[in-house]
Amino acid sequence: xxxxxxxxxxxxxxxxxxxxxxxxxxxxxxxxxxxxxxxxxxxxxxxxxxxxxxxxxxxxxxxxxxxxxxxxxxxxxxxxxxxxxxxxxxxxxxxxxxxxxxxxxxxxxxxxx
Amino acid sequence: xxxxxxxxxxxxxxxxxxxxxxxxxxxxxxxxxxxxxxxxxxxxxxxxxxxxxxxxxxxxxxxxxxxxxxxxxxxxxxxxxxxxxxxxxxxxxxxxxxxxxxxxxxxxxxxxx
Numbered sequence: 086x087x088x089x090x091x092x093x094x095x096x097x098x099x100x101x102x103x104x105x106x107x108x109x110x111x112x113x114x115x116x117x118x119x120x121x122x123x124x125x126x127x128x129x130x131x132x133x134x135x136x137x138x139x140x141x142x143x144x145x146x147x148x149x150x151x152x153x154x155x156x157x158x159x160x161x162x163x164x165x166x167x168x169x170x171x172x173x174x175x176x177x178x179x180x181x182x183x184x185x186x187x188x189x190x191x192x193x194x195x196x197x198x
Numbered sequence: 199x200x201x202x203x204x205x206x207x208x209x210x211x212x213x214x215x216x217x218x219x220x221x222x223x224x225x226x227x228x229x230x231x232x233x234x235x236x237x238x239x240x241x242x243x244x245x246x247x248x249x250x251x252x253x254x255x256x257x258x259x260x261x262x263x264x265x266x267x268x269x270x271x272x273x274x275x276x277x278x279x280x281x282x283x284x285x286x287x288x289x290x291x292x293x294x295x296x297x298x299x300x301x302x303x304x305x306x307x308x309x310x311x
Contacts, residue, residue, distance in 0.1 A: 134299060
């Protein structure tokens, strides 16, 4: 699976949009981009995933660049409860390692009042 | 649907003892995963089941670790002759399909003293 690069930390004001970047320059054509977050002392929570089209759900939007080498997770109106570690993961949708998510260090997002 | 349940939430054991953790996945999910997370790190993949078949194992899963999923329902993770380095959060996740988001449990925190 392709490696990802994320900033170690970011801050955001409550009510504003949080834009979390992720670089995955070695991504291959059959690899999806997944985002998870982990609030302190809880298990990771799935947020969203996509292959090449932008995606939106009730939690967030995922913007993938046309060359697929980077993506941005957007939390449109951040709240204090969005303070968490956000992980960007790239993985193949099939094959022999389809059970495995490779978590990096993630981005610690702190939402301030 | 009550989510993924893990039991116990916390376990303190003496070095050399055996411990067993249980995971109950979401009932219709046929895929089940075990991860381990140490302080300050992202989760690391341990093993993966599709129904009752264990299809993938990480090199992290030494001979002292064994996982089962009888009848393709709940799963157990046993650690024999625990060592202090086994102290970690053990996370279980389940999914319906391999390219869907995973649902994680809250984990079992193991402390080996």
